[in-house]
Amino acid sequence: MSVKNTQAADQSSKRAAAILGLCLPADTLLYLMLPMQPEAFGVNLAQAGILLAANRLVRIFGYRYVMGFYAAKGDRPASMLAAGTAALCALGYATLSGFWALLLLRLGWGLSYAALNLSTQVMATAEPSGAERRAGRSRALIATGPMLALPLGAVLCLFYGPRVIFFLMVLTSLIGLWLATGLPSKAHPMSDSKRRFQRPDSVAIWSFIEGLTLDGLFIIGLSLQAQQLMAGNAVIVAGVLLALRYVSEMLLSPLGGMAAQRWGATRMLVVFSLMTAIALTGFGSHWLIVGGALVLLLRALQLPLVMTVVAQRHPGAGRVRALAANAVWRDVGAGVGPLLAGFLLPVLPSVWVYSIAALCLAISALACIQQQRVVVEITQ
Incomplete structure (x- = not known):
């Protein structure tokens, strides 16, 4: 090369x-x-x-x-x-x-x-x-x-x-x-596929869960908490909160990429996901500010990892299709998340909602490790 x-x-x-x-x-x-x-x-x-x-x-x-x-x-x-x-x-x-x-x-x-x-x-x-x-x-x-x-x-x-x-x-x-x-x-060369809908692999399932929890349940919950706890002009407060989300991506996503290059993308995806699950549980209980800040920081570290994992598992002509399919699953999760938030948060304690979401995120991340082992065995 x-x-x-x-x-x-x-x-x-x-x-x-x-x-x-x-x-x-x-x-x-x-x-x-x-x-x-x-x-x-x-x-x-x-x-x-x-x-x-x-x-x-x-x-x-x-x-x-x-x-x-x-x-x-x-x-x-x-x-x-x-x-x-x-x-x-x-x-x-x-x-x-x-x-x-x-x-x-x-x-x-x-x-x-x-x-x-x-x-x-x-x-x-x-x-x-x-x-x-x-x-x-x-x-x-x-x-x-x-x-x-x-x-x-x-x-x-x-x-x-x-x-x-x-x-x-x-x-x-x-x-x-x-x-x-x-x-x-x-x-770009692209592999042929006669099936319109592909069965999602472990990384696609993780992307769905991540979109549902972090782009759906968490962002909606963060907005609701901000409305309840913060005073001042609403548009300024909301604008700063949304900007902070992108500040964390700007500063920390390169660090996530460097960590993946040193220790492996799949390994760091699992580590950061498990840490996010803990922070998400704290956000849903009594650690609103600390838990919310940690979720934003860890989300930024995770963002560059999934595309690398997908590309590693689908080299060559399968890469473009796999990246597109993974993006679709994330969009599906991010679309379902706000609907669940609107239905669940008014009727259930937030600690239950975010604890279950955190558990799903952790399980889906651990499944990525298992699939990686299978892929390695096949290639060997």
């Missing part, structure tokens, strides 16, 4: 992550603005919830089509189309009103995110050497955009309303479109 190939993979991975980091803030800002001021967008609160979930739902059913286009056309055309669509979505958030207009934008963004997210993962794992390091750095670059945009958007919202910030997001997405012209355009 040549140094030249590794350097090319490093550059492409950074560029793909930067593109997503420039296009993603419009989506994260909508999560901040829409639930708090739905009337400014011409919708009610129930419609706002549907709009915020629509981008995940369309990815669950549309990832296979995005994957086929991406694999056939390559990163440059797919990312240029996705970044251009992101710019149009941001312009629509700034100017359009009403449920159906915004729904169309959310569906377009969902498919665009699928393409950009797939590009970051494929580029980060293009070369086995240094894949863990590239994955960690990729997550940090992606988080930088939302981390900077959220506090700025919250402040601008106070003075100019919730829609002005999206004009700035049009410009950042157009910068992402320009960066996409420098990505490679060669097609």
Whole structure:
């Protein structure tokens, strides 16, 4: 494996992550603005919830089509189309009103995110050497955009309303479109599959549980606790909380990648997951602040690991399909999580809800170790 190939993979991975980091803030800002001021967008609160979930739902059913286009056309055309669509979505958030207009934008963004997210993962794992390091750095670059945009958007919202910030997001997405012209355009080999739905392996099950617990139950619970315990202007408090999530990703995801490179991605995935399960249990009992902070930190350490594990277990032509399938399972979990939170948290003690979620996360992580042993035995 040549140094030249590794350097090319490093550059492409950074560029793909930067593109997503420039296009993603419009989506994260909508999560901040829409639930708090739905009337400014011409919708009610129930419609706002549907709009915020629509981008995940369309990815669950549309990832296979995005994957086929991406694999056939390559990163440059797919990312240029996705970044251009992101710019149009941001312009629509700034100017359009009403449920159906915004729904169309959310569906377009969902498919665009699928393409950009797939590009970051494929580029980060293009070369086995240094894949863990590239994955960690990729997550940090992606988080930088939302981390900077959220506090700025919250402040601008106070003075100019919730829609002005999206004009700035049009410009950042157009910068992402320009960066996409420098990505490679060669097609990606992809294994054939006659089955539309693949049986999930242990890593996919872990991704589903992780999305359900950390992107669903935990984030909703964190928002509820913040509303109850924190005073001050709601939009500023919410903006800072969401920004802190991305700060932890920006600072700690590279460390997670370095730890995986030194001690193994699967091993560190299991270690961090078990630690997260303990912190999640504490969050659900009497350690709200400490437990919540630890969950955010450990989540950031875990983010770059799963794509590396998937790529290691599905080398060659199976990598693109496996990465896409794993992303779908995470989206399914992240979509189910808020629904469970809304149903369970009002009727059950939080310690029970988060303890059971923590147990499921720990069991799914341990199952990844068992499957790794089977894979190693087969390859030997």
